[in-house]
Amino acid sequence: MKTWFITGTSSGLGRLLTEKLLDQGHRVAATLRKPELLNELIAKYGDQLWIAQLDVTHTQSIKSVVDKAFADLGQIDVIVNNAGYALFCAAEEASDDQIIQQINTNVIGSIQIIRSALPHLRAQGGGRILQVSSAGGQTTYPNFSYYHTSKWAIEGFCETLAQEVSLFNIRVTIVEPGAHKTDFGGGMVTAPVLEAYDQTPAGYVRRLVDSGTFPLTGDPDKTVQAMINVVDATTAPLRLALGKDAYTDIRASLLSRLVELDAQKELALSSIV
Template identity: 75%
Template sequence: MKTWLITGTSSGLGHRLTAKLLAQGDRVAATVRKPEALDQLKKQYGDQLWVGTLDVTDTPAIKQVVNQAFTELGKIDVVVNNAGYALFCAVEEASDEQIRHQIDTNIIGSIQVIRAALPHLRAQGGGRILQLSSAGGQTTYPNFSYYHTTKWAMEGFCDTLAQEVAPLNIGVTLVEPGAHGTSFGTGMVTAPVMDAYDATPAGDVRRAIAQGTFPIKGDVERSVQAMIECVDQKPAPLRLALGGDAYRDVRASLVARLEALDAQKDLALASEMAD
C-alpha cells in the first residue's frame, strides 16, 4: 500500500487516478478547490481518502495544506502535481489577467507544491514526484502558446530538479499525455476571437476542436495505470509519454530541432574563442 498526494482531483486524470488508487487499497491525500467534488469517493472510502481544499495560486495555502497532509498521514510516497488548465487562444487575443493566471496556476503553483513537499520527502528518506506536463511540453500547437509556456517551463524545472534530488532518493517523472477523453477540453479558458486569425493555423485548430474533428485517442484508464506503475520503476523515468499522438508529435519535434541544430554546427563551433 502506498500513500499519494494528488492536486487537482475534482475531474480528469486527477479524479480517475484518485479513484483507481483508492480501489486498489492505497491511501490518497486529494486536494480540490471545491471539496464537495469528492463527496462520493469520501462516502465510499472513508478515512482512506484525505481531502484538502486548495487553490494552487495561493502559496501560503499550499504550504499549509501540504504540511498538514504529511503531518496527519505520516509518510507520503508519491506527490502528483496535477492541478492546471489550458488557456486556448492566439497570442494576441489573451488578456493580461488571463496570462498571469495561467502562469500562476501551472508554473508557480506547481513549483510551490514541489517546494512544500521536498523537506518532507527528504526527512522520510525519499519518494516520488509526478509532474503533469503534456506532449505540449516538448512540441507545440497553434492557440496553445500560453499553455505551452507553462509546460515547457515545468519541463526545464523538473529536468533540473531531478538532478538535484536523485542523491536524496527522490525520483522525478514528467508525465506527458497527448489528447485524452477527459474534461480537459471543456475546461479550457478562451478569449474573444480576432478575425485576423481566422484564416491562420490558429483558426484551423479552433475550428477542429469546435467541430469535434481534433483526434482524441488517448485511453484514460491505460494512461492512469501507466502512471501508477511508473512509480515502481528504478530509477524513476524522467519522462512518460502517454498516447500515440504524444509519441509521434514529440518525436517529430525533437528530430526537427536536432536537424536544425546540426545544420548550425559549423556556425556554433566557429563562434567559440580560439584556444
C-alpha cells in the first residue's frame, strides 16, 4: 500500500480518487480549501486519512503544508496535482482577475506543489508525480482559451521536469482526461457574454454546454482507477490520455500539427546557416 498526497479533494476526480484509494487500503494526505467537506471520510477511515486546509493560490502556505505532510506521514509515494480552476469564456470576455486566478491555480499552484515536494522525494529515493491536465493540454476548444493556456503551460513544465528528475527515480505522468460525467461543468467560471461572439465557434460551444448537450463520455470511476494503476506501471508513460474524446481529439490535433510542420520542411531547412 502507498501514501498519496492529493490537492483538490472536495469534489470531482480528486474526491473520487481519495475515496477509492482509502477503500483499497492506501493512506491519503488530502488537501482542500474546506476541510469539513471530508468529515464523512474522516469518520469512516480515521488515521488512514490526513487532511490539511490549502488554497493552492497561496504560495506561502504550500511549502508548510507539504513539509508537514511528509513530517507527519514519513514517506509519501505519490503527489497528485488535481486542484483546478476552469474559466469558460471567449478571450475578450474575461476580466483581468479571472485570468490571473486561472494561471495562479492551474499553473503556479501546481508548480509550487511540485517544487515543495521535490526535496522530500529526492531524499527518500524517488516517487511519482501525477499532474492532472486535460485533453485540453494537447488540443483546443473555443471558449476555453485561458483554461488551455494553463494546461498547455503546465504540460510544458512537467515534460521538462520529467527529464530533470528521472535520475532521482522520480517519475512524472501527465493525466489528460476528456469530458467526464463529474461536476466539472458546474464549477466552471464564466464572464459577461459579448453579443459579437454569439454566432462564432465560441458561441456554439457555449450553447452546447448551457443546454447540457456537450458530450460527456468519460467514466470517472474508470479514469480514477487508471490513475491508480499507472503508478504501479514498470514503464511510466509521460502522458496518459483517458476517454474516447481525449484520444480522438488529441490524435487529430497532433496529426494536424505534423502535417503543417512537414509542409514547412523546405522553408525550415532553408534557414540553416
